[in-house]
Amino acid sequence: MKKLLLVPVLLLAAGMVFAGGGSQSSGGAAPSSTAPSVKPVELIYTCSSPAGDTQVRGAHLFKETVERISGGQITVQVYDSGSLFKQEQELAAVKTGQADIANLSAPWFTASAPWMSMFAAGYMFKSPEHWNKVLNGDIGKQVFDRIVKEVGVRPLGAEYFGTRQLNLVEDKPIRTPADLRGVNLRMPNSDSWLFLGRAMGANPTPLSVSEIYMALQTKAIDGQENPLPSDINSKFYEVTKSITITNHISDGVYITINEAKWQSMTKQQQDWVMTGVKTTLDWCWETLRKTEVEAVQFLKDQGLKVYEADIDAFSKHVLDQYLNSEYAKTWDMDLFNRIQAAAN
Numbered sequence: 001m002k003k004l005l006l007v008p009v010l011l012l013a014a015g016m017v018f019a020g021g022g023s024q025s026s027g028g029a030a031p032s033s034t035a036p037s038v039k040p041v042e043l044i045y046t047c048s049s050p051a052g053d054t055q056v057r058g059a060h061l062f063k064e065t066v067e068r069i070s071g072g073q074i075t076v077q078v079y080d081s082g083s084l085f086k087q088e089q090e091l092a093a094v095k096t097g098q099a100d101i102a103n104l105s106a107p108w109f110t111a112s113a114p115w116m117s118m119f120a121a122g123y124m125f126k127s128p129e130h131w132n133k134v135l136n137g138d139i140g141k142q143v144f145d146r147i148v149k150e151v152g153v154r155p156l157g158a159e160y161f162g163t164r165q166l167n168l169v170e171d172k173p174i175r176t177p178a179d180l181r182g183v184n185l186r187m188p189n190s191d192s193w194l195f196l197g198r199a200m201g202a203n204p205t206p207l208s209v210s211e212i213y214m215a216l217q218t219k220a221i222d223g224q225e226n227p228l229p230s231d232i233n234s235k236f237y238e239v240t241k242s243i244t245i246t247n248h249i250s251d252g253v254y255i256t257i258n259e260a261k262w263q264s265m266t267k268q269q270q271d272w273v274m275t276g277v278k279t280t281l282d283w284c285w286e287t288l289r290k291t292e293v294e295a296v297q298f299l300k301d302q303g304l305k306v307y308e309a310d311i312d313a314f315s316k317h318v319l320d321q322y323l324n325s326e327y328a329k330t331w332d333m334d335l336f337n338r339i340q341a342a343a344n
Helices: 054-069 087-096 114-120 128-135 138-151 191-199 209-217 228-233 259-264 267-301 311-323 326-330 333-341
Strands: 041-046 074-079 101-104 153-168 184-187 203-206 223-227 242-258 305-308
Touching: 041 054, 041 087, 041 259, 054 074, 054 153, 054 267, 074 267, 087 101, 087 153, 087 242, 101 153, 114 326, 114 333, 128 138, 128 153, 128 242, 128 267, 138 153, 138 333, 153 228, 153 259, 153 267, 184 191, 191 203, 191 311, 209 223, 223 228, 228 267, 242 259, 242 267, 242 311, 267 305, 311 326
Parallel strands: 041 074, 041 101, 184 203, 184 223, 242 305
Antiparallel strands: 101 242, 153 223, 153 242
16 A cells, blocks of 8 residues: 655645535534633545535535634545545544544445445345435444444545435346346446446446446447436436336445544544534435436436336345345354344
8 A cells, every 4th residue: 555645734725615505503602712721623524526516616615614613623524536546445444543533434444344245235235215314323422432433544424425225228127136037237347336337137247437428329238327317417317218116225425534633632523523524424315316307307307217126125125135245254243133123
């Protein structure tokens, strides 16, 4: 791994402009002029996503909220587009304190906490609501406390990223995994993604993102799977005829802070930070869920048929494939069962 370089923090943060929205709670009164002197806190927030992405907009909302409610006692410098650390460097940067906060997904924790691989499995969550209920509820708090002990960094909350659905060249309703038999379904080119494609009943075909449109247009593949807003941004609706809502992956990132930095803050400062996190999580959830709902109508308006899969049939079939594979050998099955029960 590249040696991480300590980067001066006084860069171009003043030129960054927040481009989000949503309601904000006060999170407690700002410090008064008569309050005892408390050491100011500066937080370095590294983002690998590009400027304008929902995650980056959320990071700027966090910055704006925390700086406002703390009366400037806490300042946040946001670096997007991997300008401070690349995605694969972010966990190490937060662990060593070269960055204070990053948005990290479950697979990055698996080297120290192998059981976290279950959070990237197909149908670990049956819906976006199930995902949100688990990770931003009591189970999520226990998971995050365990990550602190095993990984050495502290997740503060789970930020919704999107839910993946099927998109086929032909007008073909998909109800169960049997309906995907013989379907050449584009998947990202990694063992875990190709495993998911097979577990869903399809013939997974690895292709890079840049090749998907042409492959759909020429019918070199029968379909692909992505969050619906991504389908729209990539204009896949121009060369496909149907969508099936499968909810096979609901995913997100964890807003994660350096543990020593967290412990160095006062209880009031921690409360301000958590108010910023909560404001960001709520805004991202509402924004992306609204976008996903609007995406369904947009695709219908473009002439695509939209079908609903039998989620229970898919979930049972896919999870059975995982549970009988090498992937599940590292899972915490008590935790797995609690997560599945939370869907009811």
